[in-house]
Structures are given as C-alpha cells and as structure tokens.
Amino acid sequence: MRCIAVMNQKGGVGKTTSSVNLAAGLARAGKTVCLIDLDPQGHASLHLGVEAFGQTATIYDVFAGKKGLGDVLQLAIERLWVAPADINLAATELELVDSRDREIVLRQALQKLPSTQTFDYVIMDCPPSLGVLTVNALTAATEVFIPLQPHFFALQGLSKLFETTALVKRRLNRELRVAGIVLCLYETGTRLAADITDDLSRFLEQSDPMAPWKHARIFKSRIRRNIKLAEAPSFGQSIFDYAPKSSGAIDYEELVTEVIAAEAIKAAA
Ligand code: ATP
Numbered sequence: 001m002r003c004i005a006v007m008n009q010k011g012g013v014g015k016t017t018s019s020v021n022l023a024a025g026l027a028r029a030g031k032t033v034c035l036i037d038l039d040p041q042g043h044a045s046l047h048l049g050v051e052a053f054g055q056t057a058t059i060y061d062v063f064a065g066k067k068g069l070g071d072v073l074q075l076a077i078e079r080l081w082v083a084p085a086d087i088n089l090a091a092t093e094l095e096l097v098d099s100r101d102r103e104i105v106l107r108q109a110l111q112k113l114p115s116t117q118t119f120d121y122v123i124m125d126c127p128p129s130l131g132v133l134t135v136n137a138l139t140a141a142t143e144v145f146i147p148l149q150p151h152f153f154a155l156q157g158l159s160k161l162f163e164t165t166a167l168v169k170r171r172l173n174r175e176l177r178v179a180g181i182v183l184c185l186y187e188t189g190t191r192l193a194a195d196i197t198d199d200l201s202r203f204l205e206q207s208d209p210m211a212p213w214k215h216a217r218i219f220k221s222r223i224r225r226n227i228k229l230a231e232a233p234s235f236g237q238s239i240f241d242y243a244p245k246s247s248g249a250i251d252y253e254e255l256v257t258e259v260i261a262a263e264a265i266k267a268a269a
C-alpha cells in the first residue's frame with residue numbers, strides 16, 4: 001500500500017486539485033484508492049460530490065476515537081473511497097492537545113482497517129498548515145508529494161516544509177521520503193516557470209544525502225493552468241468525468257502514469 005501525503009502549508013497551490021484527480025486517475029487505471037480529506041474546508045470531499053450532512057460520519061469521528069476509518073468511507077466512484085471531512089475537523093487540533101498519541105491517530109486507524117478493506121493507494125489531502133492534521137498525514141505516509149506553483153515566492157516556505165518532514169522522519173516515521181514535486185498552475189513558455197524549476201532542481205541536488213527530500217524529483221508532468229480544473233469541483237466530478245479531453249485531464253493522466261511507473265522502480269530496488 002502506497003500512502004501519499006499531498007502537502008504544502010502554502011494555500012491555493014493545487015493540493016486538493018491534485019489529490020482528487022490523482023486519486024480518480026489511479027482508480028480509473030484499476031487501482032483501489034482511499035482518499036482521506038484532512039482539511040476542515042472539506043474541499044476534496046465536495047470535489048467528488050461527497051457531502052458531509054448532519055449525521056454523516058467523517059474523518060473527525062476517527063480523530064475523536066468514535067469511529068474506525070472503515071466506518072466513515074464512502075464510495076465516490078468505482079474503486080475510489082473517500083473519508084470525508086467537514087468543519088468539525090477544525091476542532092481536532094485543540095481536542096488532541098492532551099493526547100499522548102496525537103500524531104499517530106491516522107496511522108493507527110489505517111493499521112486497524114479490516115483485512116477485507118485493502119487499498120493500493122491512500123492519498124491524503126492536507127490542509128494549508130503544518131499542524132497536527134498534516135503531521136498525522138506525514139506519520140502515516142510512505143511518500144510526500146508537494147504541489148508547487150512556480151512563481152517568485154514558491155521556494156519561500158519550502159525550507160520550513162522540508163524541515164517538518166525531517167522532524168517527522170526523525171521522531172515518528174523513519175520511512176518518510178519526499179517523493180516528488182508536482183508543478184501546478186504551470187504557465188508554459190514563461191521564463192519564470194523555467195527558472196524556478198531550475199532553481200528547484202539545483203536545490204534538491206545540493207541537499208544533504210540524509211534529508212528525506214534528497215531523492216525527490218520534479219515530476220515530468222506539469223499541470224498547466226486550465227479553467228476546466230477550476231470548474232470541475234462545482235459539479236462534484238473529477239476532471240476525467242467533467243472534461244475528459246481538456247488539458248487538465250491530459251496532464252493529470254500523465255501524472256498518474258508517472259506515479260504508477262514508480263511502483264515498478266520501487267519493486268526493482
Ligand atoms: P488550500 O490551501 O486552500 O487547500 P489547495 O492547495 O488545495 O488550496 P486547490 O484548491 O487545489 O489548492 O487550488 C486552488 C484554486 O485553484 C482552486 O480554485 C482550484 O480549482 C484552482 N486550480 C488548481 N489547479 C488549477 C489549474 N491547474 N488550473 C486552473 N485552476 C486551478
């Protein structure tokens with residue numbers, strides 16, 4: 001089971017768009033996928049038409065110890081299960097303050113899934129912060145994907161993000177590695193996007209060999225700016241259902257192919 005945390009504490013960089021469309025693309029490719037919405041905004045859930053009405057069990061109930069993860073999953077499309085979130089999740093940060101195991105709730109919940117519920121991929125859509133929800137994702141993850149919008153300030157904040165992964169690797173999850181950076185909202189043909197991409201590769205090459213991001217790659221698939229990607233959430237559909245011929249669908253399909261190809265590389269290693 002590959003567990004991928006999609007994180008960046010910077011807001012609006014494409015975390016949710018990437019989590020949802022990657023999850024949907026993997027499911028279309030025949031993989032069984034669990035998408036965990038870890039953002040109290042609940043955007044990933046809404047994007048797939050999963051709404052957490054009054055009595056619906058959500059990921060909040062898992063953090064509150066009231067439900068198992070398997071009890072809150074809803075089937076959004078074939079092979080894609082969603083653990084929805086809603087605004088209640090905003091209370092989790094405070095409610096867990098005194099809990100000794102607050103950083104490993106999600107990992108334990110995944111370990112406790114019944115053997116009848118297995119997934120090829122777990123994708124975790126993190127909120128734009130480095131709080132306890134993101135730390136839970138990093139503790140449960142085998143890989144981290146970082147969506148990044150290549151503009152002048154993109155690299156600012158990246159060092160804080162990397163420090164957090166290093167800290168979690170040291171204290172809670174030896175297996176953690178930053179697998180890749182997904183360039184989102186990419187403006188093709190601009191000098192700036194190309195420059196930032198070069199700066200980023202240089203930074204990665206020069207990093208400490210023990211750093212969890214040392215082997216991170218910049219995914220070859222660049223997610224171009226495409227209005228269809230911004231429209232799809234309001235129809236409760238992934239890009240593959242909403243606009244299968246759009247550049248957004250093409251770009252995410254390529255990303256899915258790259259992600260699946262990494263299975264073979266890992267298996268060979
Ligand atoms: P937050 O930090 O608030 O959780 P996020 O990092 O999850 O944000 P998204 O919600 O995925 O970012 O994207 C921010 C906005 O940009 C959304 O309105 C989304 O529809 C839009 N968007 C994301 N990627 C693209 C793209 N490639 N082309 C056009 N619009 C995009």
Ligand code: MG
Nearest residue numbers: 015016039043
């Ligand atoms: Mg989001």
